[in-house]
Amino acid sequence: MxxxxxxxxxxxxxxxxxxxxxxxxxxxxxxxxxxxxxxxxxxxxxxxxxxxxxxLVTDPYDPLIADAVGAQPADLPPLERVRLGLLSALGDITPTEDATARRRVALVAQSPSLRAAVSVGTEATQEAIVERLVADGVDRLDAAIAASACLAATTAALLAWGSAPGDITLAHLVRRALAQLAPAGATS
Amino acid sequence: MxxxxxxxxxxxxxxxxxxxxxxxxxxxxxxxxxxxxxxxxxxxxxxxxxxxxxxLVTDPYDPLIADAVGAQPADLPPLERVRLGLLSALGDITPTEDATARRRVALVAQSPSLRAAVSVGTEATQEAIVERLVADGVDRLDAAIAASACLAATTAALLAWGSAPGDITLAHLVRRALAQLAPAGATS
DNA sequence: GCTTGAAATGTTAGTCACTAACAATCGTGC
DNA sequence: GCACGATTGTTAGTGACTAACATTTCAAGC
The missing domain is CATH 1.10.10.60 (Homeodomain-like)
Incomplete structure (x- = not known):
């Protein structure tokens, strides 16, 4: 406090x-x-x-993300579990979507060292996802690949949001990013 | 010289x-x-x-990668073009697969600041891929998403290689990483 | 062998991010 | 008003990196 x-x-x-x-x-x-x-x-x-x-870069680690990943059907391939988990955790709620947040993201997108800081900050989330999948019997490398690919796509959407038109919502860009990782022909 | x-x-x-x-x-x-x-x-x-x-971290940017991505059929979705491009550029040849390279990768995998340096170094490659796709009419955000996801998966494989058993080849891990991003049911 | 000239190294002095140890101050509860 | 903890200031230092200038190495030509 x-x-x-x-x-x-x-x-x-x-x-x-x-x-x-x-x-x-x-x-x-x-x-x-x-x-x-x-x-x-x-x-x-x-x-x-x-x-x-x-x-500018606050570590966005949220245990809810790992939980959401773990909540997806265990018989799906790892990539699909991570994708659906992120979608359910981030595709809906958009925490602090104010103008200040956007200014910060725009600044981050411009500096290489800040983007590096973001990728370090994302590692905690990746680690949490990987541990959750490994606990379910998923191979550690497969888990790391799935998590890093999905988080990289999400980060790309976040950085793009910083300089996107004002009426475009972050959740929309995240959904679009994760949709690209969907198995061919999937609609959700 | x-x-x-x-x-x-x-x-x-x-x-x-x-x-x-x-x-x-x-x-x-x-x-x-x-x-x-x-x-x-x-x-x-x-x-x-x-x-x-x-x-420890030499910028691995290789224009051949962007070329290989550009050489894939233009009617494929961006993710699939990048995936097949990386596969043809990295899945086969394994440049300097000696013990020293492995020692270096193992060191990089242990330090957060070194992993950050890797992600900065990878940005040049990502940028080159994105420009190539944009030149073909692909949306810039879609291109960035596809490139960053594929490169993140590849990086995960690279880092895992540093502490993998000696008989496992880097090319093998890269192929395995990119296979996970394949459309459902694909065999190549 | 000796000189010349450029490439490679050394020297010095500085900036900036960041840290540790200790002292001063502020503000709230009594 | 007074004590006490939380917040801030001070000082001194480390380590990565940079700029400007002096010095050394080394090969080529005479």
Missing amino acids: PTPRTLRTRARILDAALDLFERQGYSATTVNQIADAAGVTPMTFFRHFPTKDAV | PTPRTLRTRARILDAALDLFERQGYSATTVNQIADAAGVTPMTFFRHFPTKDAV
């Missing part, structure tokens, strides 16, 4: 960072600049965000 | 780095240690390798 003061400081840092990133680019702005703009010491920045990229 | 002296120095740095990485781990060994062990200045290290991770 974070203190109100903590939340205020964190919000100030986040605002200052987003502003500077959009004005001069991610790699061109230093943590010192962000701290200055937020009226804070660089040290305080790192107390609220473990790394510079954590301002 | 690199000078013989350049090649010798580069090889010394590479040997020293591999040795230290395997003995004390990647993140625990500094560039200074590598330079010392190679009888060289840290500055010289960076003249031969742009970054610390470049010792």
